[in-house]
Amino acid sequence: MSRIKVVILIAVPLVLGYVSLFLGRYGVEPLTVVRILLSKIFPITPDWSRSAQTIVLEIRLPRTLLAMSVGAGLAISGAAYQGMFRNPLVSTDILGVSSAAGFGAALALLFSGNALEVQLASFALGLAGVGLTYLIARVYKTTPVLMLVLSGVVVAAFFSSLISATKYIADPDNKLPAVTYWLLGSLSGASYKNLATVVPMIGLGSAGLLLVRWPLNVLAMGDDEARSLGIRTELLKSVVIVCTTVITAAAVSVSGLIGWIGLMIPHVGRMIVGPNHNVLLPTTLAMGAAYLVLIDTLARTITPQEIPLGILTSVVGAPFLAYLLRRTKGGWK
Amino acid sequence: MEPRISLRGGAFRYDKRDIFSDLDLDVHPGEVLCILGPNGCGKTTLLRCLSGALKLGKGTVWLEGVDISTLNVVELAKRIGFLFQEHTTSFPFSVLEVVRMGRAPYLGLFGSPSETDTELALAALERVGMLPIKNKPYTQISGGERQLVLLARTLAQEPEVILFDEPTSHLDFRNQALSLEMIRKLSKNQISMIMTTHNPNHALLLPDKVALMKSGKFVAIGKSSEVITEDNLREIYGIEVRVFTVSDPQGGGTLKLCSPWFR
Numbered sequence: 001m002s003r004i005k006v007v008i009l010i011a012v013p014l015v016l017g018y019v020s021l022f023l024g025r026y027g028v029e030p031l032t033v034v035r036i037l038l039s040k041i042f043p044i045t046p047d048w049s050r051s052a053q054t055i056v057l058e059i060r061l062p063r064t065l066l067a068m069s070v071g072a073g074l075a076i077s078g079a080a081y082q083g084m085f086r087n088p089l090v091s092t093d094i095l096g097v098s099s100a101a102g103f104g105a106a107l108a109l110l111f112s113g114n115a116l117e118v119q120l121a122s123f124a125l126g127l128a129g130v131g132l133t134y135l136i137a138r139v140y141k142t143t144p145v146l147m148l149v150l151s152g153v154v155v156a157a158f159f160s161s162l163i164s165a166t167k168y169i170a171d172p173d174n175k176l177p178a179v180t181y182w183l184l185g186s187l188s189g190a191s192y193k194n195l196a197t198v199v200p201m202i203g204l205g206s207a208g209l210l211l212v213r214w215p216l217n218v219l220a221m222g223d224d225e226a227r228s229l230g231i232r233t234e235l236l237k238s239v240v241i242v243c244t245t246v247i248t249a250a251a252v253s254v255s256g257l258i259g260w261i262g263l264m265i266p267h268v269g270r271m272i273v274g275p276n277h278n279v280l281l282p283t284t285l286a287m288g289a290a291y292l293v294l295i296d297t298l299a300r301t302i303t304p305q306e307i308p309l310g311i312l313t314s315v316v317g318a319p320f321l322a323y324l325l326r327r328t329k330g331g332w333k
Numbered sequence: 334m335e336p337r338i339s340l341r342g343g344a345f346r347y348d349k350r351d352i353f354s355d356l357d358l359d360v361h362p363g364e365v366l367c368i369l370g371p372n373g374c375g376k377t378t379l380l381r382c383l384s385g386a387l388k389l390g391k392g393t394v395w396l397e398g399v400d401i402s403t404l405n406v407v408e409l410a411k412r413i414g415f416l417f418q419e420h421t422t423s424f425p426f427s428v429l430e431v432v433r434m435g436r437a438p439y440l441g442l443f444g445s446p447s448e449t450d451t452e453l454a455l456a457a458l459e460r461v462g463m464l465p466i467k468n469k470p471y472t473q474i475s476g477g478e479r480q481l482v483l484l485a486r487t488l489a490q491e492p493e494v495i496l497f498d499e500p501t502s503h504l505d506f507r508n509q510a511l512s513l514e515m516i517r518k519l520s521k522n523q524i525s526m527i528m529t530t531h532n533p534n535h536a537l538l539l540p541d542k543v544a545l546m547k548s549g550k551f552v553a554i555g556k557s558s559e560v561i562t563e564d565n566l567r568e569i570y571g572i573e574v575r576v577f578t579v580s581d582p583q584g585g586g587t588l589k590l591c592s593p594w595f596r
Contacts, residue, residue, distance in 0.1 A: 086423050214445035218434045220424050225417055227386060229490070230410025230438030239442075275424035278445060 005273065009283055013068060013290035020064045020297040021056055025304075028052050037061075063190035066198070067296040068289035070187070070255050071265075073202035073247040075288025076281055078262025079269060080209045083216045083277050084240050085145055092248045092262035095148065095241065096155035100129020101252040103159045106166040106179045113178065115189060119197070119253040126249025129155055134241065142234060145223065184308030185256035187296050198250045205247035209281060212239055216277040258309050260317040261288055271324060335397065337362045337525040338383065338413075338494050342392035345378055352378045353549030356392070360494070360542070362523045365516060367536035367557065369529075370546030370569055376529040377418075379546075380496050383527060385409045396494070410438035414487035418498040420479075425470035428482050432458055432467075435489025450489075457485040461515060477508030484515060495519070497528035501535060513538055533561055533574075537589050545569050558589050566591060 022033045032048050036056045039046060046053065077092045085094065093099065104125025108118040136151035137143045163183070170176040215236055218226045223233050251258070269284045292309075295316060299307045336359035344354040353375040360366045368376045381387040383394055385401045394401045396412060404412075414435075435457065436450040446454070458464045461481040466474060471482065480500060487495055497516070501509040513535060516526055520541070530536060536543040536557045543557040547569040553560045566574040575594040580587045 083424070088423065211443045214440070215437065215442060217424075217426065217430065218437050220426075221422050221431075221434065222420075224386065225420070226437075227406055228384065228410060228415040228417075229434055229486075230407040232406055232442065236442065275426055276430055 009286040013286050013293065016290050016293045016297070017064050017068055020067070020293050021060050023297055023301050024055070024060065025301070026051070026055050028056055059190075062192050062195050063187050063296065064293055066190040066195055066254065067187050067293040069195075069199050069202045070251040070258065071261055071288040071290070071292025072285045073206060073251050073288070074258065074261040075265035075269075075284040075291070076206050076209055077244040077247045079266035079277070079280055079284040080213075080216060080240050080244055081262070082266050083220045083280075084237060085149065086220055086222070087149075088267065089263075090149075091259070092244060093156065093259075095133045095152040095245070096129045096159060097126045097245050097248045098252055098257050098259075099156040099159035099163065100132075101126030101249050102183055102257055103129075103162045103166065105182055105253070105256070106163050106170075109179050109182060110166055110170055110175055113175075115194075118182070119194065122253040123249045125159075126252055127245060129159055130241065130245040130249075142223075143237060181308065182256050183310070185258040185310035185313075186299075186306065186308055187255050188300075188306060189254065194254045198254050201250035202247050205243040205250070206285060208239060208243035209247075212236060213277045213281040216240070216281075220275075220277070256308075256310065258292070258313055260313040261292060264317045264321045265291060267321060268324065334361055336360060336395075337364075337397060338527075339395045340383065340392065341395065343379070343382065343389050343394070344391035345375075345382055345387065346390045347378075351549055353546075354391075356551060358544060358551075358554060360525045360527055362493075362525055363520050364525055364541045365520050365539045366527045366542045366544060367530055367539055368527065368544045368546055369531075369533055369536050369561075372531075374546045374569075375549040376546055377498055380415075380498055380527065380529055384413050384415045384496050386415070407438050410490060410492075412493050414490045414492035414495040416480075416483055416487055416495065416497045416500055418500075418502060420483070422472065425472040427467070428463065428469050428471050428474065429454060429458070429467040431471045431482060432486045432489055435486040438490060453491075454485070454489050457488040458482070460488060461485045475508075476503050477505065477511065480504060480508065480512055481515070484512075488519075492524070494525045494527070497526065499529050499531065501530065501532065509535070533566060533591050537561055537591065561589070561591060563591075 022028045022030045032052060033056055035044055036048060036053055038044055074092055081090045081092060081094060082088055101122045105118050105122035108121035133148065133151045133155045134143065136154065137147040139147060167176060167179055170179055215231055218229050218231050219233060219236055226233050265284050265288045269280050269287055273279045273283045295309060295312050299309055299312050339359040341357055343356040345352045356379065358366065368379065370376050378387065382389050385404065388402060401409065432454040433446045433450060436446050436453065440446065455464065455467070458467055461484050463478060463481050463485055466478060474482065500512050504512060516539060520526060540557055542555065543560050544554040545552040545560060545565050552569055553565050561576060563574050563576050573594045573596070574591055576589060576591045578587055578589050
């Protein structure tokens with residue numbers, strides 16, 4: 001990859017992250033943002049209002065960091081899954097993690113509504129859902145890709161109906177809107193507390209995927225062929241599934257269901273840097289971070305009321321991907 | 334001389350049906366064995382058992398005195414290369430990247446190819462004459478080129494034995510010839526090769542050894558010029574066949590060829 005592409009890939013998420021700190025209904029001067037951030041490290045006498053400081057440090061900064069982590073995590077997971085399943089239509093929820101995690105959250109919202117419990121229930125059920133998919137798909141000590149996909153469809157459908165059931169019995173005055181709104185995805189609950197729980201998970205999962213990024217190329221040639229090239233395919237697939245599931249479940253548990261990133265970013269990444277996972281995986285990390293921070297900034301600035309992220313990622317993403325697909329005629333460049 | 338790879342009493346059952354049984358074979362360093370037989374005779378299953386991908390029901394595959402069922406996938410991949418017949422990939426990896434995958438057995442789960450691995454991959458491409466297309470997307474090259482690129486990938490594995498599943502089946506006349514020539518060339522480097530084929534003439538062009546297979550048994554195994562006879566071919570294919578000895582009009586010696594014979 002050319003040096004200029006590397007610089008752009010690093011710079012874009014950083015610039016967008018910075019922009020997200022001064023945009024919003026409460027305007028803060030771009031330079032003031034820099035000085036507020038620096039005042040944490042250097043002794044700078046504040047000439048800004050207390051509310052500016054609170055908004056930048058306590059509200060926008062954690063939200064921006066969370067958006068970047070969630071976006072990066074969902075994007076790298078999607079790229080790893082598309083490689084492993086050798087299919088461009090695959091996204092992070094192929095094994096049912098999103099539906100299961102969504103059901104966990106819906107259930108917790110129904111019974112308590114405590115934010116931490118919602119997060120925990122969502123994360124735990126996300127892991128359990130994929131565990132179930134894996135068990136169903138396991139035949140003769142192997143997990144053929146087709147079996148994984150079909151089991152994923154089954155498990156996702158099962159948990160989707162449970163989500164509907166939860167909505168059906170939820171009190172339409174207060175519980176139902178909470179469940180519905182949560183499922184549409186939002187980062188408005190961002191805080192340093194959930195950053196501290198989620199970022200390590202996303203970080204570890206992404207590190208795991210980055211470690212196996214070259215063998216993923218070999219796996220993308222097919223299970224039999226990868227085995228004949230000395231790849232322990234079952235082990236590699238489990239590593240990918242575990243990392244991706246931890247990332248996605250952690251992301252969903254704090255942000256709700258944010259679709260499209262895991263499907264779209266890997267496509268766009270491949271168009272820019274090619275299919276080699278050695279380069280593609282780090283690229284999607286940067287692009288995912290940039291994309292979600294951009295979308296989240298739009299979500300909270302373009303209308304007086306915040307637009308749910310799940311809606312905006314697809315409203316912005318779908319036409320963009322459609323345009324790219326038309327331009328490349330479906331070619332996997 | 335010790336055989337490089339041998340099979341003793343090999344048998345494989347699937348769904349309570351014998352795919353093959355009681356097979357013995359030996360291939361020495363630098364020798365090429367062609368397995369010839371009709372569709373469904375068990376050739377491909379036999380090849381997959383020899384590669385260690387499938388476990389024999391009975392019998393043992395010996396690789397230089399070691400029972401291959403005791404070797405793990407990494408050890409197998411360092412010593413046995415396999416060229417698949419059916420092959421699909423949706424990602425347009427570059428040709429060089431595909432060949433570098435041949436280094437996978439030496440890299441481990443978290444590995445990624447080094448400078449040396451890249452050099453070995455380039456050398457392998459050079460050997461099969463595909464170096465000029467190293468940067469082309471693998472999905473956009475011709476079937477013949479693809480076969481040679483996959484052969485280069487197998488060479489990058491540095492195996493002692495290469496197994497080919499019908500290496501010429503999708504190729505045109507020229508590329509069939511190039512592939513066979515390449516196999517002959519490789520045998521001079523002490524690599525042992527076993528290939529399945531549908532074309533008896535290909536076995537005659539690779540003069541070492543041929544096994545004629547029918548319904549999971551070897552009808553005959555031995556030097557190709559001795560084993561490929563009208564009687565044997567009639568037995569395995571059930572059609573009338575003639576074997577000709579032709580001499581090169583330009584004085585390059587004689588060659589045996591066969592053809593179906595229509596009355």
